[in-house]
Amino acid sequence: MRVSLRAHFHDAVDVQQFRRTIMSTTILIYNQNDMKIGSTPEFYTGAPVDPVDLRFRGAFVANLWRTLRSGHVVLAAPRRTGKTSVMDYLRDHPENGFRVVSINVQDLTHPADFFQVLLDAFHDAHPEFVRDRLAEGWGLVSGVLDRVESIGAGGFKLAIRGSDPDWRTNWRRHGDTFLAQARNAGDPILFIIDEFPDMLINLAREDKGLLREFLAWFRTQRQNPAPTRDSIRWLVGGSVNLAGTLDALGLVDLINDLEDVSLPPLTEEHIETFVADMLGGRSVPFDADVPRRLIARLGRPIPFFMQIATRDLYRRWKRGQRRIAATDVDAVFNEMIVGSAARTQLQHYYSRIRQYYAEPKRSIAHALLGQISVSESGLRRETLLHETERALADLCATLPAHQRRQLFNQLMFDLENDFYIVEVEGGTCDFASGVLKSWWRKYHA
Numbered sequence: 001m002r003v004s005l006r007a008h009f010h011d012a013v014d015v016q017q018f019r020r021t022i023m024s025t026t027i028l029i030y031n032q033n034d035m036k037i038g039s040t041p042e043f044y045t046g047a048p049v050d051p052v053d054l055r056f057r058g059a060f061v062a063n064l065w066r067t068l069r070s071g072h073v074v075l076a077a078p079r080r081t082g083k084t085s086v087m088d089y090l091r092d093h094p095e096n097g098f099r100v101v102s103i104n105v106q107d108l109t110h111p112a113d114f115f116q117v118l119l120d121a122f123h124d125a126h127p128e129f130v131r132d133r134l135a136e137g138w139g140l141v142s143g144v145l146d147r148v149e150s151i152g153a154g155g156f157k158l159a160i161r162g163s164d165p166d167w168r169t170n171w172r173r174h175g176d177t178f179l180a181q182a183r184n185a186g187d188p189i190l191f192i193i194d195e196f197p198d199m200l201i202n203l204a205r206e207d208k209g210l211l212r213e214f215l216a217w218f219r220t221q222r223q224n225p226a227p228t229r230d231s232i233r234w235l236v237g238g239s240v241n242l243a244g245t246l247d248a249l250g251l252v253d254l255i256n257d258l259e260d261v262s263l264p265p266l267t268e269e270h271i272e273t274f275v276a277d278m279l280g281g282r283s284v285p286f287d288a289d290v291p292r293r294l295i296a297r298l299g300r301p302i303p304f305f306m307q308i309a310t311r312d313l314y315r316r317w318k319r320g321q322r323r324i325a326a327t328d329v330d331a332v333f334n335e336m337i338v339g340s341a342a343r344t345q346l347q348h349y350y351s352r353i354r355q356y357y358a359e360p361k362r363s364i365a366h367a368l369l370g371q372i373s374v375s376e377s378g379l380r381r382e383t384l385l386h387e388t389e390r391a392l393a394d395l396c397a398t399l400p401a402h403q404r405r406q407l408f409n410q411l412m413f414d415l416e417n418d419f420y421i422v423e424v425e426g427g428t429c430d431f432a433s434g435v436l437k438s439w440w441r442k443y444h445a
């Protein structure tokens, strides 16, 4: 049994408390059948969950490895739902003999940077393998490795960058060699590319032709050899919907071979377990209806908000030392909407529309979301279409009826793909997240 003392040192009020915590922690061993046994995890409010604390993803991770046996995968889900946490888990617990190399490409703007960052991460994660196998007979890298010891920390990437003054022109050749070397090296390799759509958006901004070339190159690499005969696998992930991004650029056919996997939302049972364990594990007494109330306030659960709300319940208890009730859940959610922890996250949803939606979609999106946010449980599509026409009239945009409908359908598709709204039942759309809905109502309705 592994008990994490880390979490308890600053949380334990006194020794008695600490012992109680340990006792309830021990009980958890029998309650918890997913992934990890023992210890109450820390609260994670923003950073990816450390693989040793990851829960509720056992079945999904197993499924992901299964899917990766036969193909390449794209993993899309909204921000702060747990993609990177799962990716980190795969990296730390590889299966089927995979060597995993994981990078975040959010800020990269050129394919040359992509290969340099990937090579550097490869070297960080598997230095001997890179030295003895990957670099074997590949002058660009073996030459650097001969020198790198003298360059010191961080030197490998700089030296790789300097190894060819024309990297930007030669990215394709270096990319080809890189993957050929990786295939020849023998072991199965999983490349995890986090925030991939962001890199594509950056590429498109710099040079749309380059984006097309890169995507075409990448597709050829994924299909030749066919995945079943390839020792390389790609898992690309992102918070922006990849198909949506590329559809807008007319390039969606260049990724349609990727297996689409979506991160399943946490179930009500998961949330109940989470609240019970995180509070119970810290000896916080709470009424039986507390988890239910939290589930109701979350709406479609974004794990990040679940963590903040539960942590705030814990802090409330620490301040007052009285039993937590459902009214505390309401107070915590109301504070969360105006509080600073969630603000950046929520603000992001608002700014994203300003950044990525061109007019008239931008104004219409704001109008529709404003209306939905003040509705009790969502609005019907006809109502939203009507609202769209009104917003268009406000913008003095005169479009024929079929174009107005087309624009509306596209916008609804975008808003669903970017995880703002969901169709709750036959033709009614509501905010995907209850927290986002309350926040939108307060600040943007």
Ligand SMILES: Nc1ncnc2c1ncn2[C@@H]1O[C@H](COP(=O)(O)OP(=O)(O)O)[C@@H](O)[C@H]1O
Binding pocket: 044, 045, 046, 047, 048, 049, 054, 055, 056, 057, 077, 078, 079, 080, 081, 082, 083, 084, 085, 086, 239, 303, 304, 305, 307, 308
């Ligand atoms: N399995 C999980 N259980 C509980 N909370 C989680 C889980 N996965 C993610 N979270 C919460 O979501 C936050 C963001 O996780 P992260 O993996 O960085 O998401 P993403 O990469 O989708 O933005 C974490 O700080 C944590 O609050």
Ligand SMILES: [Mg+2]
Binding pocket: 080, 083, 084, 085, 194
């Ligand atoms: Mg992430």
